[in-house]
Amino acid sequence: MNSTRTFVHRTALAATAVTAALVLAACGGDGGDSDAAAGAAASSSASAEAHNAQDVTFAQGMIPHHQQALQMARMAADRASSAEVKDLAERIRKAQDPEIKTMSGWLRTWGEDVPSAAPGMGHSGHSGGSGMPGMMDAKDMDELMKASGKAFDTLFLTLMVEHHEGAVEMAESEKAEGRYGPATELADAVVTAQTAEIKEMNKLLGKTAG
Structure with a gap:
């Protein structure tokens, strides 16, 4: 019984960790895109105002x-x-x-x-x-x-x-x-x-x- 509970608990933790990793990866991706867009806008502005x-x-x-x-x-x-x-x-x-x-x-x-x-x-x-x-x-x-x-x-x-x-x-x-x-x-x-x-x-x- 204890063995079964331990397995279930470990499985749940692993699933939670994977989900968290996916969420973080998604956020990181969005942030990277935003940074790139902001950088491109700043570069364009600098070019126009240089x-x-x-x-x-x-x-x-x-x-x-x-x-x-x-x-x-x-x-x-x-x-x-x-x-x-x-x-x-x-x-x-x-x-x-x-x-x-x-x-x-x-x-x-x-x-x-x-x-x-x-x-x-x-x-x-x-x-x-x-x-x-x-x-x-x-x-x-x-x-x-x-x-x-x-x-x-x-x-x-x-x-x-x-x-x-x-x-x-x-x-x-x-x-x-x-x-x-x-x-x-x-x-x-x-x-x-x-x-x-x-x-x-x-x-x-x-x-x-x-």
Whole structure:
């Protein structure tokens, strides 16, 4: 009798243990699915919001900064006397025009304002309060527009060195404080390319001065 009771008792315990294990497994499965869903939602949200105020500031500032560089580069085609200055200006144009399009796309995606290429862009009033280092004022741009030959070459290189130094400063801020990966990568490319161009221009200025 005792043997029978012991067997029944053990069987009941085993059944209870199996049931409990199944319940725990089911709960564990539900929890895993919930965690996965929550993780996917968080990842999607992070992807959609993976930028910060610095990224917006960088794009909104660098677009008009690049636009002014393009204005200066276009002048070189007709006014520069040096083939090296013309080549540099064309490389600047080819590099910065696509970057303007890229940054404009980011801003539209983020629902932010895209700076317009207004004719007066980069003049003294705009530059003074824009917080964009290296921007030329109206006097500088007018002087460059009136110059030609070797005088243009010297003035173009002098102003563009200052312009590039401002762009590098802005890009360094983005590298340090930006969150959006493509923006910090672009900033790094700007630092690398424009630092090299600054060195190139300083060498050309040495030739021009000589």
